[in-house]
Amino acid sequence: MTYAKDMPTDAQKLAQSVARLNRRLRQERRSDLTPTQIAVLGTLRTHGPQTPGAVAALERVQPPSMTRTLNHLVEEGLVLREPHPTDGRQVVMTIADKGLDVLAEERSRRDGWLAQQLASLDTAEREVLRRSAAIMERLAVV
Numbered sequence: 001m002t003y004a005k006d007m008p009t010d011a012q013k014l015a016q017s018v019a020r021l022n023r024r025l026r027q028e029r030r031s032d033l034t035p036t037q038i039a040v041l042g043t044l045r046t047h048g049p050q051t052p053g054a055v056a057a058l059e060r061v062q063p064p065s066m067t068r069t070l071n072h073l074v075e076e077g078l079v080l081r082e083p084h085p086t087d088g089r090q091v092v093m094t095i096a097d098k099g100l101d102v103l104a105e106e107r108s109r110r111d112g113w114l115a116q117q118l119a120s121l122d123t124a125e126r127e128v129l130r131r132s133a134a135i136m137e138r139l140a141v142v
Contacts, residue, residue: 028110041103044095051090
């Protein structure tokens with residue numbers, strides 16, 4: 001017998017669906033970078049040069065964790081560490097051309113797979129997802 005308390009809530013169903021889709025999209029990756037490292041490249045591409053603390057805040061992680069991530073990306077030649085223009089105690093992180101290339105490749109592969117899946121849906125389903133994407137984006141920035 002199934003009880004109401006055992007039934008997944010809308011929040012649980014959505015969280016599970018988003019997690020599964022995210023996991024499937026990550027399977028399309030071909031680089032050795034972690035999801036966090038890819039996200040940092042995306043953040044630097046979107047927001048431009050940032051201090052490590054600003055990148056940590058944008059990614060909602062602790063600064064020591066971000067420092068390790070950024071150090072790895074610098075070592076791989078994907079991110080550049082430059083002096084801060086006004087504060088000699090700080091540095092600014094900028095995505096390198098190699099980082100832009102890696103990010104573009106990863107996104108192209110992921111987006112290609114997703115476009116193929118979306119093409120199998122009917123027009124009404126695609127419209128629901130299009131509208132849902134904007135709503136989920138709003139939820140993500142709260």
